[in-house]
Amino acid sequence: MTDYKKLIDAETWAFIERTNSYYPPDTIDFTIDQQRDIYDRMCREFSAGYPQGVTAETTAIATPSHPIPIRVYRTPAPEAAAMVLYFHGGGFILGGLDSHDDLCAELCSRTGYEVVSVDYRLAPEHLHPAAFDDAISAFEWAATTYKRPILLCGDSAGGNLAAAVSHATRGHARRPIGQVLIYPGLGGDRSQGSYVTHAEAPMLTVRDLDFYTNIRTGGEDRTGDLTLSPLADADFANLPPTVLITAQCDPLSSDGEAYRDRVVAADGHAFWLEEPGLVHGYLRARHTVGRARSSFTRIVDAVAVLGRREWIW
Numbered sequence: 001m002t003d004y005k006k007l008i009d010a011e012t013w014a015f016i017e018r019t020n021s022y023y024p025p026d027t028i029d030f031t032i033d034q035q036r037d038i039y040d041r042m043c044r045e046f047s048a049g050y051p052q053g054v055t056a057e058t059t060a061i062a063t064p065s066h067p068i069p070i071r072v073y074r075t076p077a078p079e080a081a082a083m084v085l086y087f088h089g090g091g092f093i094l095g096g097l098d099s100h101d102d103l104c105a106e107l108c109s110r111t112g113y114e115v116v117s118v119d120y121r122l123a124p125e126h127l128h129p130a131a132f133d134d135a136i137s138a139f140e141w142a143a144t145t146y147k148r149p150i151l152l153c154g155d156s157a158g159g160n161l162a163a164a165v166s167h168a169t170r171g172h173a174r175r176p177i178g179q180v181l182i183y184p185g186l187g188g189d190r191s192q193g194s195y196v197t198h199a200e201a202p203m204l205t206v207r208d209l210d211f212y213t214n215i216r217t218g219g220e221d222r223t224g225d226l227t228l229s230p231l232a233d234a235d236f237a238n239l240p241p242t243v244l245i246t247a248q249c250d251p252l253s254s255d256g257e258a259y260r261d262r263v264v265a266a267d268g269h270a271f272w273l274e275e276p277g278l279v280h281g282y283l284r285a286r287h288t289v290g291r292a293r294s295s296f297t298r299i300v301d302a303v304a305v306l307g308r309r310e311w312i313w
Contacts, residue, residue, distance in 0.1 A: 043098065043284070084107065084152075093123050113304075136165060246275065
């Protein structure tokens with residue numbers, strides 16, 4: 001058994017307890033609408049607002065079948081080196097433009113880049129590959145709307161989508177110049193690594209992962225589907241420079257290591273950092289937990305460096 005009392009410090013435990021205070025013990029058995037209400041309320045309570053000077057415009061990408069809501073964050077004088085296409089977390093069933101609103105505003109402020117947050121369709125109303133299709137549509141929109149290079153970023157489920165877009169757009173004339181994946185779920189081997197040692201981690205368990213996957217796919221076996229599990233790809237060549245940042249106390253952490261290894265083995269550029277003592281979802285703790293604050297600074301730096309193409313590894 002993993003001793004989380006030793007791995008996790010007091011500040012992080014306070015964040016975990018505050019988060020859990022919004023959730024009844026049997027929340028996983030609630031309806032999806034009830035779970036969304038709880039998640040949205042929790043995100044509102046953690047919101048830190050906008051940094052000074054950041055503005056946001058909510059609009060939508062028109063597609064032949066449906067609009068995709070987006071929110072565009074800007075500083076008074078945007079850095080022209082790149083723009084960031086951001087995909088939010090939430091297990092493919094939760095979240096939206098508001099759940100990650102302050103996070104995207106801070107990412108915009110601290111990098112200077114325009115950030116576009118994508119409100120992709122959620123399951124179970126829209127099963128896989130709906131979210132992936134919306135992510136690709138958002139990329140295509142960015143490629144035709146912006147002259148500046150496109151950098152992909154996402155946390156958790158959003159990290160999965162960012163990676164899937166990177167794999168799918170390698171032949172695109174405007175392929176991404178980089179990707180920053182924050183505690184992503186990439187479809188790794190559940191028989192080893194963090195899936196075993198952190199199967200019952202605070203904030204996210206393997207049971208939770210099974211629950212989310214089952215809802216996303218409608219219970220269908222999608223083994224080998226690259227748009228669902230980027231680690232299922234047999235070809236990791238020609239992917240953009242990649243930074244993966246994971247939490248030690250998270251069953252998904254090994255996905256970061258495995259993805260890094262696959263990219264490097266294909267002569268690509270990838271860097272993986274596992275943050276000691278942190279848990280899934282720690283981005284919301286970036287203002288109250290020292291470890292999370294430091295990690296968010298590293299994430300901001302990674303986005304800034306990849307956008308300027310200054311990576312050196």
